[in-house]
Each structure stands twice: as structure tokens, then as C-alpha cells.
Amino acid sequence: MKPADRHNRIVKLVQQHHDVSVEMLATQLDVSRETIRRDLSALDGQGRLRKVHGGARPGMAPTQLVPQAEGPFALRMADNAEAKRRIAARAATLFDAGDSVFIDTGTTTLALAHALVQAPALVIITNSWRIASIVSSHAEHRVFLLGGACNPDAGETLGPLVLEQIKRFHARHVFLTIGAMDTRTIMDFDAQEAEIAQAMIERAEEVTVLADSSKLARRGIFDVAPLSRVNRLVTDHAPPPDVAAALDRAGAEVITDQP
Template sequence: MTPRQRRDRIVELVRQHERMSVDALAEQLAASRETIRRDLAELDGRGWLRKVHGGASLPEPGSQGRVAEGPFSERLRENGPAKRAIARRAAALFRPGDSLFVDTGTTTLCFAEELALARGLTVITNSTPIAALAARGEGSTVFLIGGRYRESGGENLGPIAIEQLQRFHALHAVLTIGAIGRDGVSDFDEAEAEIARMMIRQARSVTVLADGSKFAGAGIFSVAPLAEIDRLVTDAPPPAAMADRLIADGVEVLLAGAAT
């Protein structure tokens, strides 16, 4: 096993267990404790994991993306475990050769951290941190959409971004949203809603990532009716009335933590 393979395996093990001790990693990888400690220090410096006393744990959600401080980074710290679970469940849906639009959001940033471990994907995104993470995937190709740059979320927006999106077609659109209700999915930002609508238009299948808190809200700007959504990946069962509407509109609901 090469040093790179060993470090990749360390990242996989920490993601699987959320926390691993130096002793456990050394035993599983047939390496010395000193070697594991050096690996953990390097991986911590790169943002792949967090080195803690006696081992390693997952970094804060989205921290690998290095987004600027502000409301977006504050949202990254909300419902972190749920977003991680959703991201992990969603990443298992895609296979080498798939093409994905991925929009900007705290949950899709966690999803991009999982894509960094994937292989052979084509990712089209308007998010600079998501592009950087997805590009780490072995054999993956990434296209970064241009446009007016918004530092807080590390994203490109506006007419240029919309025009460039029209040049692409993808098998899937993977989107985060502000709220989900009986009338569909919505957002609180007009420019981000425009990006999501164009990605839906240019994709064959739409997967929405939303933690349970999104069922309680109502966005200002409509993104799509439920009938345009193929899959919803969430961490909690939708309320009964909402679940009935999702079934009626043909939306497959996948719960994070369930068998893939």
C-alpha cells in the first residue's frame, strides 16, 4: 500500500465511523502508530479530517470547501450530522460515468465532500468550493460555471451563469433548497432559485437534498413543483400530509441511514 492509498483509506475509515483512534487505524492498515500520526497531521492540514487527541474525527461540515465567513458559513454549522448523513446517502446513488449538475448550498457542499471520494463523474457546478472538492475524485471531470461571483457562498450567479448552464446537459441535477411544501420546492434567494431552475431544465433526473427542518419552512421563490422532482433524500420521514403528496406526485423518498 502506497502512502497515498493509506491516507485515502484513513479518510474512508474516518468517514465510515466518524471517529477513529490511532491504535485502530494502525491495526487496520498494518502501519505503525508514528506513521498514522504523521498521516493524520497531513490530512488535517488539507482539511480532510480533524486530528484530535488519540485519533481523528470528521471535520466540521463544509470545512473542506473553505468558504468565507458569513451567513453561509453559519448555516454550515446547523444540522451538521443530518447534512452529512444526507450527503453520504445521496453520493451512493451515482456511478462512474454519471453527469451531475450540483448547485450551491450547505448540504450540497457536504455532498461534494463525498464526491471527492467518488470516481469517474462529470460535475457541472456554479460553486467554486464544490468544484474544488469534486475535482479530487479519481478520474472525475469538473466544469465550473462562470458569472457574477458572490464571496459568501463561493458561487457564480446571474445572466452569464444561466447562459453557460444552457450549454450543458446532464443525467442528474442534485439540488439543495430552502423549503419543501405541498406546492413544491422553493428558495429564499432569487438568483440561486434561477440557477436551480435552469439545472432542472437541463437534466433528465432531479434529486433534492433536504434535512427535516425544510418541511417546516416556506421559501419566497419557487424552484419547481413536486412533480418535477424524482428523488428526495432527507434525514427524517416527511409529515403525513406531505408524504401523501410526495407519493401522489411520484417522488421517491430516501431516508439517510437506510440501506443503500
């Protein structure tokens, strides 16, 4: 069964039974509980249901969704980890040897850093000391770590010192993680992180967004950039129809990790 068909079955079962458990859905659809948990995360992000502990309930329509806050970085690392790994592996194929790239701080870009250890030689500019440490294990990469106020939770630097240093670089690419995307814009939940992303976008030729499907058709708090500034989205599943249509109108390419 294709993921989209399974998602539709899950939504129908939730609407029929109101409260459903992960165990019940796994049995009904003959898939693993981990697959169901990933599906529920994606469907919750799209507003098609509400994921709760141990299962799901009917949710509000996407237009009724309120912004959600992001949790601690370590917890987000575990959320949709396999999808992020696959997205990162696909994104790592989009570089040419010698490319220069900004990479912001996030759980999916941290997965990208691991994938880039085997990539052709790149020039990498980042505000994440974790990312800088990982990609520096490739002796041919040139790595620039932007300095500023340290946020130990995410392992990143923030603030005006970082913004000033970004202005000294010009890169072919910027690869960003985001908190949310709707039919209008890409968004984040932290004002300083949104500022970093905006500054990197201003100094890059092409903008690539890395986002698992739980981030799509979701609202953030701070706008980062309109969809018209996005050149490509790398994700694990095809976006919801309204988001896909908006990306098409904006001229953005959608790349999934599906064959």
C-alpha cells in the same frame, strides 16, 4: 425511542409547560442536548413549535408560517451539520460511473462534494467554486465550473452568464439544496439562486433534492419547481405526513439515511 416518538413527546411537553429548556428536555427524554437541539430545529421547521435560545415555545400551525430568511452561509454550514453529512453520504451512493450531474450551491451539496471524492468517475457541473475545488481532488472526475458574478459569502457564481452556460450542458442528474418544501413545491429564499436551480432542472433528466427535515413543511419566497418535477428526496427523517402524501402523489421517491 424512535425520532418520531421523541418528537411527539417534545411537542407534548412544550404544550404542557409552554417554555421548556434544552436541559429539561434532555433530562426528561434521556438523550443528549445536541440531539434535543436537532429535534427542536426539525420541529421548528415543521411548524410544530418555536425554537428559541436555550429551548422552545409553542409555535403556529404550518399553515400560518411566514417565510423565513436564510442566514450567512458559514452559520448555515453549522446548522444540522451531522444530518447534512449523513444525507450527503447516502446521496453519493445514487450515482453510476460516468454519470453527468449538475450540483448547485448549498451547505448540503457542499457536504455531498466531500462524499463524492471517493465516488466513481463523474462529470460534475457546478456554480460553486468550493464544490469544484473539492471534487477536483478526484483525478478522474471531469469538473466544469460555471462562471459569472461572484457571491463570496456562499462561494458561488450567479447571474445571466451562469444561466447562459447552463444551456450548453445536458446532464443525467441535478442534485439541489433547497430553502423549503411544502405540499406543492420546492422553494428558495434567493431569486438568483432559484433561477440557477430552475435552469439546471431544465437541462437535467432526473431531479434529486437534498434537504434535512428542518426544510420540510416550510415556506420559502421563490418557487423553484413543483413536486411533480422532483424524482427523489434524500433527507434525514421521514417527511411530515402531508408532505409525504404530496410527494407520493407526485411520484417522488423518499430516501432517508435511516436503516
